[in-house]
Amino acid sequence: PVPSCTLQARASAVVLVLSALEAWALDSYIAAVYEHSVLLSEDTEKPTSPEEALMLMDRNMDVLEVAIKEAARQGAHIVVTPEDGIYGWVFTRETIYPYLEGIPDPQVDWIPCADPERFAPSPVQKRLSCLARNNSIYVVANMGDKKPCNSSDPRCPADGHYQYNTNVVFDSEGKLVARYHKYNLFVTEKQFNYPKYPEFVTFNTSFGYFGIFTCADILFHDPAVVLASRFQVDTILFPTAWVNTLPLLSAVQFHSAWAMGMGVNFLSANTRNSTLDMTGSGIYAPDGPRTYYYNTETENGHLLVKELSSHPRRSPGYPPAVNWKLYASSIKWLPSNDHYFSGVIYHDLFSFTELTEPEGNRAICQKDLCCHLSYKMTEKQKDDIYVLGAFDGLHVVEGEYYLQVCTLLKCRSTDLSTCGQPVETAQTKFDMFSLSGTFGTNYVFPEILYSGVQLAPGEFEVLSDGRVISRTGTSEPVLSITLFGRWYEKDPPHTERASP
Structure with missing residues (x-):
């Protein structure tokens, strides 16, 4: 049996840790989202070399770097960048392959910036990790993950690997703290697989409890509704490449409404592309938008920065439950x-x-x-x-x-x-x-x-x-x-x- 004094010591140590976390916890935080006008490959039908793929991704990350540094300068704790923001979207299964990296499970406790050689070459993860670490800010980005599989798996594609549309989150030390594989792929995403089961990805910070999903996921129950209602996250992170569909499904309109209907903070970073009518990013709270951006005039990117409650459910203005009929x-x-x-x-x-x-x-x-x-x-x-x-x-x-x-x-x-x-x-x-x-x-x-x-x-x-x-x-x-x-x-x- 463990001596009771040891148990007491452990218990008081746990209480100390919890109270330290509580003291460290913030009632509010500064959120940032960046609407990015993605630099696209000239020909996505033709396979390219990994070197050429990295050149395109680096050009996009050069733009994202400026936005991330500016967000950090304005005091942001976290910055969200768009879906497909690093390489674009019009690919075949074969032509996107050079853009993909193997992204490990965050449980491996990895800071790519400090230890880039620990896994297979991961230049994109290394750069995102360093951007987070060097600017002391959480960085949320969307990229491609590849996972080998074999013929004993009946779902394994003919080319022997899965390809996933993936969100990654690096904390302010540059550590990989979240990886999410998109479950509800849009009909045009032929280059990707969806995971066998929906993933409910969350992580805790000193400024709230976060969940993450991507674009078309918002239209379905899993994982979106589960994160908000069962997991009771405070804030949803939402990289998206959203084509505005008026009169009911423009980005700012639907995303702000979803935040209100589900009672969560919602950080939506959209792509800017005029030919596809993509624009509309925002920082939304349960009681309405804090700031948003909708611009069909220019092709420029745009950074939004705003303060949010870390735990909106605890705030006095939190909307009451609704009986909708x-x-x-x-x-x-x-x-x-x-x-x-x-x-x-x-x-x-x-x-x-x-x-x-x-x-x-x-x-x-x-x-x-x-x-x-x-x-x-x-x-x-x-x-x-x-x-x-x-x-x-x-x-x-x-x-x-x-x-x-x-x-x-x-x-x-x-x-x-x-x-x-x-x-x-x-x-x-x-x-x-x-x-x-x-x-x-x-x-x-x-x-x-x-x-x-x-x-x-x-x-x-x-x-x-x-x-x-x-x-x-x-x-x-x-x-x-x-x-x-x-x-x-x-x-x-x-x-x-x-x-x-």
């Missing part, structure tokens, strides 16, 4: 059938009803979802046509996932057949709005988008009975007000929807 289920008025028509938003067939009056109450139903709107326009501009829309069904293009969506949106023109098409400008402001729906899911993300694809921090709130309402009149003309619901239980199995 409580209010809408109590409403008696239903739509009149003579006023509705169909329209398409991003390949989904919505039911619409036009807001013909400058103020009033409207409702529209599709399947089990009824959407209810009360509104008053400040002054209805004659060229601005608004509709209330509902969609309850499986989205099947570029991924399969089940949606329930209530949306008030501006049509592209006065022709009703344009309702649901992308539009970036509006002229009509609203004195008030209240939108709710009879959702079958608890996962609903509230999106408010103003003219010019701008967010509305502080101008709306979500009530615990499932209404999103205006706090004041809208300060800018409205593009859309949306409750974007995800019914994960109705999704098809992962292998059927995500396998390139």
Whole structure:
């Protein structure tokens, strides 16, 4: 038996360590994200040498280095860079291979900057590690991992190795503290494999508990929802290469809504590429955006730096739990059938009803979802046509996932057949709005988008009975007000929807 004095000594040592950690812990921290205009290979169809691949990656890391140093100069504790930010995205399985490195499990306790030869050549990991170490900042980056496999593994690709779209995190000492393999690959990512099981990657710091995933992962339950709700992380790190898809899925719109709906801080670093309509990065808190960037004018990169609460769940302003169908289920008025028509938003067939009056109450139903709107326009501009829309069904293009969506949106023109098409400008402001729906899911993300694809921090709130309402009149003309619901239980199995 261990003497009780030894046990007491151990116990007090543990208490000392914990209280030291507590004293060292920060109530807030400075976050940074960098939107990067990636330098791309001229020909990704033709195999290149490892030396040429490294030259391209070094050119991108030269740009990232300037941003990381500037973030550190501004006091940032952590900086997030975009998905595909080191080499781009248009590759075949063969042509991306020279860009990949073997990335070990972080449990190996490795600082590549101090010990670059410990594993196979890892020039990218070494450089990222040194950037973190030399600037005393956590660095989050996206790169490619390769892992050998053999024929005894039935999933092993014909070329004998797995290739993963991978996020890495190096701490302020340059140590590899996290490695995440993307689970929900976008349909164009033929160059990568997804891991057999979703990975739930977290790490602890003196300024909070972090989780990490990539781009299309945000649309699915695993690992995104699990990290936020089961693991209760404080902050999500999100490298992305997000193509803006208005009216419901532009980057700043959806990522800020997800942070709010899941009650987490969210650091989103997007790529900047005008031909693919990629822009939109942000630092988001559960009660709204702290800062964000959306720019279709220039090709330049952009650094965002802002303070966040380390543990948002502990803050007094933390949003209460929401019953997303409580209010809408109590409403008696239903739509009149003579006023509705169909329209398409991003390949989904919505039911619409036009807001013909400058103020009033409207409702529209599709399947089990009824959407209810009360509104008053400040002054209805004659060229601005608004509709209330509902969609309850499986989205099947570029991924399969089940949606329930209530949306008030501006049509592209006065022709009703344009309702649901992308539009970036509006002229009509609203004195008030209240939108709710009879959702079958608890996962609903509230999106408010103003003219010019701008967010509305502080101008709306979500009530615990499932209404999103205006706090004041809208300060800018409205593009859309949306409750974007995800019914994960109705999704098809992962292998059927995500396998390139």
